[in-house]
Amino acid sequence: MRRISAAxxxxxxAPESVLELDSVKEPREASDPKQITAALFEQQRKAVYRYLVxxxxxxxxxxxxxxxxxxxxxxxxxxxxxxxNLRGWVFRVAHNxxxxxxxxxxxxxxxxxxxxxxxxxxEQALLRKERMxxxxxxxxxxxxxxxxxxxxxxxxxxxxxxxxxxGIGISSVAESxxxxxxxxxxxxxx
Amino acid sequence: xxxVRENCLTDLRLAQALDGELSAAxxxxxxxxxxxxxxxxxxxxxxxxxxxxxxxxxxxxxxxEVTERFAARLAEEESxxxxxxxxxxxxxRPVPWRARLAWCxxxxxxxxxxxxxxxxxxxxxxxxxAAQRRQPAVAAAPRELxxxxxxxxxxxxxxxxxxxxxxxHMAPRTPAVAREIATPFFALPFSxxxxxxxxxxxxxxxxxxxxLELAGLPVDEDRRNQRIRADLILGVDGxxxxxxxxx
Numbered sequence: 169m170r171r172i173s174a175a176x177x178x179x180x181x182a183p184e185s186v187l188e189l190d191s192v193k194e195p196r197e198a199s200d201p202k203q204i205t206a207a208l209f210e211q212q213r214k215a216v217y218r219y220l221v222x223x224x225x226x227x228x229x230x231x232x233x234x235x236x237x238x239x240x241x242x243x244x245x246x247x248x249x250x251x252x253n254l255r256g257w258v259f260r261v262a263h264n265x266x267x268x269x270x271x272x273x274x275x276x277x278x279x280x281x282x283x284x285x286x287x288x289x290x291e292q293a294l295l296r297k298e299r300m301x302x303x304x305x306x307x308x309x310x311x312x313x314x315x316x317x318x319x320x321x322x323x324x325x326x327x328x329x330x331x332x333x334x335g336i337g338i339s340s341v342a343e344s345x346x347x348x349x350x351x352x353x354x355x356x357x358x
Numbered sequence: 359x360x361x362v363r364e365n366c367l368t369d370l371r372l373a374q375a376l377d378g379e380l381s382a383a384x385x386x387x388x389x390x391x392x393x394x395x396x397x398x399x400x401x402x403x404x405x406x407x408x409x410x411x412x413x414x415x416x417x418x419x420x421x422x423e424v425t426e427r428f429a430a431r432l433a434e435e436e437s438x439x440x441x442x443x444x445x446x447x448x449x450x451r452p453v454p455w456r457a458r459l460a461w462c463x464x465x466x467x468x469x470x471x472x473x474x475x476x477x478x479x480x481x482x483x484x485x486x487x488a489a490q491r492r493q494p495a496v497a498a499a500p501r502e503l504x505x506x507x508x509x510x511x512x513x514x515x516x517x518x519x520x521x522x523x524x525x526x527h528m529a530p531r532t533p534a535v536a537r538e539i540a541t542p543f544f545a546l547p548f549s550x551x552x553x554x555x556x557x558x559x560x561x562x563x564x565x566x567x568x569x570l571e572l573a574g575l576p577v578d579e580d581r582r583n584q585r586i587r588a589d590l591i592l593g594v595d596g597x598x599x600x601x602x603x604x605x
Contacts, residue, residue, distance in 0.1 A: 202436050209428060217420040231424040238428060239435055246439055247455055326377040327370065342370035349404050 201245035208254055209238045215323040216262050222319040223266045233269060237262045256329040259320065263333050306355040310348050317344040367391055367398050372405055543591065543600040544573035558591045558599060573601060 216237060220230035237258050245251060307315060313334070320330045327345075331338040367375075367388060374380050375388045392399050568582045591600040 202432060205432060206429075209425075209432075213420050213425065213428075214418075217424075218418050221418055227418070227421075231421060234420060235424060235428045235431060239431060242432060242435055243439075326379065327373045328377070328379065339370055342368070342373050345373070345405070346369040346401075353404065 205242040314344045314348040318348040543602045
């Protein structure tokens with residue numbers, strides 16, 4: 169758990185899920201482009217892959233695009249490109265490549281299968297699955313921009329980074345996330 | 359959100375607090391507000407739960423073979439990159455391709471500018487003696503010869519000669535041709551002044567040096583028979599109206 173501010177002894181604990189994702193560190197200490205790329209791939213590959221699938225890419229295509237993103241990162245670093253905020257850079261490239269793939273028809277026909285909960289009460293598992301299907305349907309019904317903001321936020325990107333990835337203002341990001349959350353909250357309570 | 363009060367924190371401010379992007383003073387103010395505002399606390403919890411909420415929907419992992427293939431491709435990319443020659447700058451750092459392209463552009467512009475500069479006519483005009491620079495046609499003819507031609511005819515002849523000289527300069531030719539002109543045009547005394555001059559043509563001829571006397575110029579007795587080149591302006595009747603001598 170992380171405190172928002174500890175300057176005066178007061179404390180507020182932010183939800184753990186965000187903080188775990190928020191604590192991602194970029195491999196700045198490494199100077200070799202290959203080392204930086206490999207380290208960032210290790211840290212961010214799942215997040216990038218999940219984001220690409222959430223945008224609607226087929227899992228196989230998403231895997232290829234993920235590789236492409238990090239290979240481009242390697243070339244970017246080798247050509248002495250800017251090494252600030254590499255996570256944001258990777259997500260921006262991933263987003264653009266995904267948009268190109270979607271235009272070329274790389275979209276998934278069906279939603280990715282949700283994993284069954286191993287063990288536990290079968291009735292609870294069924295209820296959970298039903299809730300998940302409802303949520304997934306609700307997310308798909310959201311406007312495209314809200315979906316993108318929501319998924320990027322879920323992958324731990326800061327609002328500022330999301331704004332850079334999508335090329336929009338930070339206020340638009342905040343508004344999109346809030347609206348999406350409001351819809352999802354309503355769906356949960358139904 | 360509908361239950362947000364006027365003095366409540368904005369969504370952006372809450373998100374910035376979560377992202378740790380506020381200054382200590384701002385974060386402290388946010389914290390004070392959250393202590394007393396249940397609505398904002400609920401919104402903060404909602405923001406924080408977004409990742410778990412959505413991540414639960416996609417419990418996906420990148421397939422292992424993709425990770426392995428990426429490692430192989432990265433190694434291949436690295437060996438290919440090492441085989442390529444790397445442009446290095448002053449400090450030994452690799453030069454980005456944009457910088458290389460910019461340098462190539464600058465060099466190309468400089469080379470083209472240099473070629474154009476050296477090829478332009480009269481590039482050394484300032485260094486030549488004043489007598490060899492472009493001179494007004496017919497202007498320096500001896501007064502007694504010029505007086506033989508009626509004034510309107512003379513002006514017409516001058517204009518015509520100027521046109522022909524201008525045409526010569528506009529034509530793509532070497533500067534050496536321009537440099538060979540030695541004298542201006544002199545009106546010839548035996549030409550018929552009544553005939554029009556506006557469609558005059560110019561021809562290059564070779565004459566004995568004694569022909570300089572026609573224009574009232576002094577001639578060295580020892581070189582009277584030497585050949586000298588001259589430009590003749592011919593009127594529509596085919597008769598010579600003016601002459602200039604070239605080196």
